[in-house]
Amino acid sequence: MCTIxxxxxxxxxxxxxxxxxxxxxxxxxxxxxxxxxxxxxxxxQLKFRTAECKGCFLSYARHKFRANLxxxxxxxxxAEVLLVVDGSAESLVLLDMLHxxxxxxxxxxxHCNARVLIIDERALREQPDDDxxxxxxxxxxxxxYIPFEFYVxxxxxxxxxxxxxxxxxxxxxxNELCSTLVKLxxxxxxxxxxxxxxKIFIASVAHKLNCGHVxxxxxxxxxxxxxxxAIALGRGGSAALDVGLQDDRLHSGVKLLRxxxxxxxxxxxxxxxxxxxxxxxxxxxxxxxxxxxxxxQNLTHAFVANLQQNYASTVSTVFRTGDKIAxxxxxxxxxxxxELGKSDAxxxxxxxxxxxxxxxxxLSDTLLAIEYSxxxxxxxxxxFAADELETKAKQxxxxxxxxxxxxxxxxxxxxxxxxx
Amino acid sequence: xxINCKSSCGKKAVLKRPKTGDALCKECFFAAFEAExxxxxxxxNLFRRGEKxxxxxxxxxxxxxxxxxxxxxxxxxxxxxxxxxxxxxxGITGYRDDSLETVKQNRDDYQMALKILSYEELYGWTMxxxxxxxxxxxxxxxxxxxxxxxxxxxAKQLGVDSxxxxxxxxxxxxxxxxxxxxxxxxxxxxxxxxxxxxxxDTIPRVKPLKYSYEKEIVxxxxxxxxxxxxxxxxxxxxxxxxxxxxxxxDLEKVRPSVIMDIIHSGEQLRFxxxxxxxxxxxxxxxxxxxxxxxxxxCVLLEGLNRGxxxxxxxxxxxxxxxxxxxxxxIALRERANLVKNDF
Numbered sequence: 001m002c003t004i005x006x007x008x009x010x011x012x013x014x015x016x017x018x019x020x021x022x023x024x025x026x027x028x029x030x031x032x033x034x035x036x037x038x039x040x041x042x043x044x045q046l047k048f049r050t051a052e053c054k055g056c057f058l059s060y061a062r063h064k065f066r067a068n069l070x071x072x073x074x075x076x077x078x079a080e081v082l083l084v085v086d087g088s089a090e091s092l093v094l095l096d097m098l099h100x101x102x103x104x105x106x107x108x109x110x111h112c113n114a115r116v117l118i119i120d121e122r123a124l125r126e127q128p129d130d131d132x133x134x135x136x137x138x139x140x141x142x143x144x145y146i147p148f149e150f151y152v153x154x155x156x157x158x159x160x161x162x163x164x165x166x167x168x169x170x171x172x173x174x175n176e177l178c179s180t181l182v183k184l185x186x187x188x189x190x191x192x193x194x195x196x197x198x199k200i201f202i203a204s205v206a207h208k209l210n211c212g213h214v215x216x217x218x219x220x221x222x223x224x225x226x227x228x229x230a231i232a233l234g235r236g237g238s239a240a241l242d243v244g245l246q247d248d249r250l251h252s253g254v255k256l257l258r259x260x261x262x263x264x265x266x267x268x269x270x271x272x273x274x275x276x277x278x279x280x281x282x283x284x285x286x287x288x289x290x291x292x293x294x295x296x297q298n299l300t301h302a303f304v305a306n307l308q309q310n311y312a313s314t315v316s317t318v319f320r321t322g323d324k325i326a327x328x329x330x331x332x333x334x335x336x337x338x339e340l341g342k343s344d345a346x347x348x349x350x351x352x353x354x355x356x357x358x359x360x361x362x363l364s365d366t367l368l369a370i371e372y373s374x375x376x377x378x379x380x381x382x383x384f385a386a387d388e389l390e391t392k393a394k395q396x397x398x399x400x401x402x403x404x405x406x407x408x409x410x411x412x413x414x415x416x417x418x419x420x
Numbered sequence: 421x422x423i424n425c426k427s428s429c430g431k432k433a434v435l436k437r438p439k440t441g442d443a444l445c446k447e448c449f450f451a452a453f454e455a456e457x458x459x460x461x462x463x464x465n466l467f468r469r470g471e472k473x474x475x476x477x478x479x480x481x482x483x484x485x486x487x488x489x490x491x492x493x494x495x496x497x498x499x500x501x502x503x504x505x506x507x508x509x510x511g512i513t514g515y516r517d518d519s520l521e522t523v524k525q526n527r528d529d530y531q532m533a534l535k536i537l538s539y540e541e542l543y544g545w546t547m548x549x550x551x552x553x554x555x556x557x558x559x560x561x562x563x564x565x566x567x568x569x570x571x572x573x574x575a576k577q578l579g580v581d582s583x584x585x586x587x588x589x590x591x592x593x594x595x596x597x598x599x600x601x602x603x604x605x606x607x608x609x610x611x612x613x614x615x616x617x618x619x620x621d622t623i624p625r626v627k628p629l630k631y632s633y634e635k636e637i638v639x640x641x642x643x644x645x646x647x648x649x650x651x652x653x654x655x656x657x658x659x660x661x662x663x664x665x666x667x668x669x670d671l672e673k674v675r676p677s678v679i680m681d682i683i684h685s686g687e688q689l690r691f692x693x694x695x696x697x698x699x700x701x702x703x704x705x706x707x708x709x710x711x712x713x714x715x716x717x718c719v720l721l722e723g724l725n726r727g728x729x730x731x732x733x734x735x736x737x738x739x740x741x742x743x744x745x746x747x748x749x750i751a752l753r754e755r756a757n758l759v760k761n762d763f
Contacts, residue, residue: 231597232681232682236687293670293674299670299671314602318600324603325690326692365614370680373440376451377426377437381427381429381451389459405684
């Protein structure tokens with residue numbers, strides 16, 4: 001009894017759609033562009049597309065970026081934009097695309113004012129990089145992408161430490177974020193906490209710089225991983241915002257945009273090659289070095305990487321599934337009804353105080369079942385009325401009533417009495 | 421050092437519950453396991469007094485534990501249900517024939533009526549013959565589609581009010597992941613439902629073990645010394661589900677509560693208005709529930725009877741082309757016969 005609802009596919013599922021594919025990257029030497037017909041030194045052949053010259057490929061890739069922003073009308077004219085550059089290939093592609101979009105003529109120009117933010121996360125890394133070489137690379141970038149202003153700040157530090165690249169003096173030593181991370185028992189909780197904190201931090205920097213919009217360089221593969229991670233962490237209700245074009249949960253009304261969401265790894269690789277970009281830091285997340293079995297995030301990352309290598313179409317399907325989901329809007333309204341009768345109803349927030357996702361605990365039968373299991377394990381063979389145990393379980397569900405389920409999981413991992 | 425039971429009953433714990441991490445002794449585990457299923461049944465209103473319920477029994481651990489616990493709870497909490505066992509004989513030599521013996525043992529042990537329906541009598545085909553015709557790939561498609569419809573047919577014959585299946589928490593979490601991997605939003609919407617169907621023309625299916633971990637079901641069956649059949653199907657190399665299953669098992673090793681978290685996520689998922697919803701209807705040919713015309717079982721059966729077993733596999737347009745080709749060939753042959761007869 002291990003199959004449910006697979007009328008069309010049977011147990012073998014869509015195995016016919018999950019065919020191993022070969023991956024090839026990099027341009028092909030010499031050829032004719034099938035789009036403009038010009039003979040060129042290198043041609044780029046993407047999967048499911050014919051060979052194109054550099055110019056045609058670049059306009060194809062840049063169109064995806066512009067189309068994403070244009071079709072959704074998510075970016076108002078002359079908006080202040082903060083672009084987060086982490087040294088990964090994707091972030092450099094986004095920087096290059098944004099710069100190109102700003103240098104076009106008035107008719108095609110993307111009308112926004114961009115600033116670049118580099119988050120110094122070296123305090124979290126075990127082996128800090130060489131300062132001099134890193135700053136030489138950043139200076140090079142700044143010169144290449146004039147007139148963008150570059151700002152640097154250490155993750156988790158005070159906003160007063162936000163400095164322009166030229167004036168930045170790195171500070172060593174740990175900050176509050178580092179010491180909080182140490183208190184969390186599992187790497188899963190640490191990575192999830194850091195992910196949320198990073199978003200909160202970026203929103204506060206954006207607010208300080210008067211930027212209403214933040215560009216995040218996530219591509220389809222990253223978002224497929226993000227979707228599966230959100231599901232595994234119990235963040236299903238808000239997963240749509242984790243993988244959609246726009247995430248409007250952030251503090252101070254800042255909106256997070258993912259204009260590269262439709263690009264895949266191959267397109268990023270080709271773009272890096274075509275524009276001679278030099279990624280200077282792998283987008284390796286905190287804790288990835290601990291191995292794939294160390295956390296849910298690392299496992300999901302490895303699972304998607306394996307799919308990408310052997311079944312790239314499945315990664316694209318996962319990403320498309322993410323495109324079809326929406327935020328669970330019923331949660332706050334349903335909570336309102338529940339809370340109306342209580343005296344503290346007006347002051348009750350309907351979103352998690354940590355991640356700002358809708359609260360999802362009070363109405364979930366599954367979470368009630370977990371709490372019921374705890375209550376019943378404690379009761380053992382002692383005779384308790386089912387109602388009594390259910391009341392206990394319901395009480396447990398309201399203990400951390402200001403946190404969503406996933407953030408409650410983080411809270412439960414603190415080795416001391418720290419609060420989120 | 422031995423650990424004491426969490427319930428402070430004074431006994432030594434014999435197991436650690438994967439769902440909560442609590443260490444329990446054997447008796448407290450039995451009580452907790454049964455109380456949880458009782459709570460699931462009551463809080464989700466799965467049954468009503470006086471109903472006749474068919475327990476879908478394969479002879480495996482899940483259905484054996486389900487039959488045992490339902491009988492026990494029905495007696496202890498006086499649900500007032502009439503329980504019957506419903507088994508499907510797919511006609512797989514060396515697998516189903518042996519597991520049906522286990523079901524018959526359950527029938528005698530639990531004093532429940534047993535109804536066995538075979539693919540042979542329903543469709544005129546056994547899985548052995550189907551596999552002989554189509555080979556080892558895609559055979560699970562036939563088996564799965566026919567079994568689900570056979571359960572409906574059996575339930576109708578028995579006149580039951582609902583069918584209880586042994587899907588456990590692991591199965592549901594795995595299905596959530598699998599439906600995401602193949603972008604199946606229609607099934608993603610309903611795969612976490614504890615009760616499906618139940619309209620005017622369909623018999624509802626319920627999953628009382630929805631919140632029970634597979635590991636706990638195995639432990640329950642083991643400590644209760646229940647007789648169950650644990651051999652894998654001889655035709656079952658399960659490529660796609662295997663991917664999701666291996667991933668889930670890896671996740672479970674890191675954080676055992678992940679199974680419930682995934683079910684919770686699956687329940688909280690909502691879809692954009694632009695995403696198509698399947699319309700539940702009734703097959704015009706066989707009259708059983710389906711969201712397409714004709715239903716998959718009818719298409720697969722037609723393929724087998726026409727000698728075109730791949731008819732229902734893959735795209736519908738491809739199947740339509742296959743039928744058109746065959747009809748053309750038959751028409752040609754008939755015309756040739758007519759010409760021959762004229763001579």
